[in-house]
Amino acid sequence: MTELLPWMQDTWDRLQTRTASNNLPHAVLLTGRAGLGKQQFARLLAQSLLCDEPLDGGLPCGKCRGCALNTAGSHPDLSLVMPESDGKQLIGFFTLTSQYAGRKVALVTPAEAMNAAAANSLLKTLEEPPANAVIILVTDRPSVLPATIRSRCQTFHCALPSRPIARHWLSSQLVPGSDADHLLNLCGDAPLAALALGNDTGLEQRAEIFAQFEAVGRQQQDPLQIAESWGKAGAREPLNWLHNWAADMIRLRQAGDGSRIHNEDLRSDLQRLSNTVDLLDLHEWRDAVAQALRLTATAANDQMLVEDVLLGWVKVGNRRGR
Numbered sequence: 001m002t003e004l005l006p007w008m009q010d011t012w013d014r015l016q017t018r019t020a021s022n023n024l025p026h027a028v029l030l031t032g033r034a035g036l037g038k039q040q041f042a043r044l045l046a047q048s049l050l051c052d053e054p055l056d057g058g059l060p061c062g063k064c065r066g067c068a069l070n071t072a073g074s075h076p077d078l079s080l081v082m083p084e085s086d087g088k089q090l091i092g093f094f095t096l097t098s099q100y101a102g103r104k105v106a107l108v109t110p111a112e113a114m115n116a117a118a119a120n121s122l123l124k125t126l127e128e129p130p131a132n133a134v135i136i137l138v139t140d141r142p143s144v145l146p147a148t149i150r151s152r153c154q155t156f157h158c159a160l161p162s163r164p165i166a167r168h169w170l171s172s173q174l175v176p177g178s179d180a181d182h183l184l185n186l187c188g189d190a191p192l193a194a195l196a197l198g199n200d201t202g203l204e205q206r207a208e209i210f211a212q213f214e215a216v217g218r219q220q221q222d223p224l225q226i227a228e229s230w231g232k233a234g235a236r237e238p239l240n241w242l243h244n245w246a247a248d249m250i251r252l253r254q255a256g257d258g259s260r261i262h263n264e265d266l267r268s269d270l271q272r273l274s275n276t277v278d279l280l281d282l283h284e285w286r287d288a289v290a291q292a293l294r295l296t297a298t299a300a301n302d303q304m305l306v307e308d309v310l311l312g313w314v315k316v317g318n319r320r321g322r
């Protein structure tokens, strides 16, 4: 059975209090940083809502018919909608009656990836929700959701864990010898993101992205070519790193050598880079990267987003000492 991650306990308890007093909203919007485990949490919540005999504290029993169907991934009263990958829609799900005369639960993740038709269909359901319906929406970017949808949901925000809690959990998951603190620094304390980075080829990819970024700045590599390759693999990850490095360059520039930064292993490189550009330009470029990142959630073309950001970086370099 899926585990309840320790830093999610508080959000879980708030939801359970509402469930226990028959006061659970029809639409739950789960927000919080990427890499916290919101999706895993939402599945556990859905399973708990469809469990015949939840345990004390609300966790699903794992034994009843509802839990067995959920474990098999075939509960007829659960609709799992992942707009990014399956294009499946909610249309019609709530007009069918519950197979087991209980709740009907829909889980939409990531909710901001819904297209206009899916969002409209969801809105209709939210305007007149069936009595037994619970819709769980998961997003790291609530501002991208239509305001009409957000206003009909009750938001439950998942907070970042403290460093000791994150470190303790992450160390138990990583292969021995991994540097949990370094990974957490790089991922802004989001434990699942740190785990993915540590277990996969994430750190190698980051090193490659950094080398390419530096080469573009030195005008030794064609930004359009890099944009093409990053665009193909998905712009979100490289843009995330660029944003992370930009923030550190600004810290180093403003607070000097002693400043706390996320990318400790790149300190001297970032210091050198930040010294070659104008601080105001650096701020503007960081904002441009942030804007491009927001647009990766939309239908915008990934390659063009990266092109703008990299050409912007070349321009910032060319303007130094003006």
Ligand SMILES: [Zn+2]
Binding pocket: 050, 051, 052, 053, 054, 060, 061, 062, 063, 064, 065, 066, 067
């Ligand atoms: Zn159960």
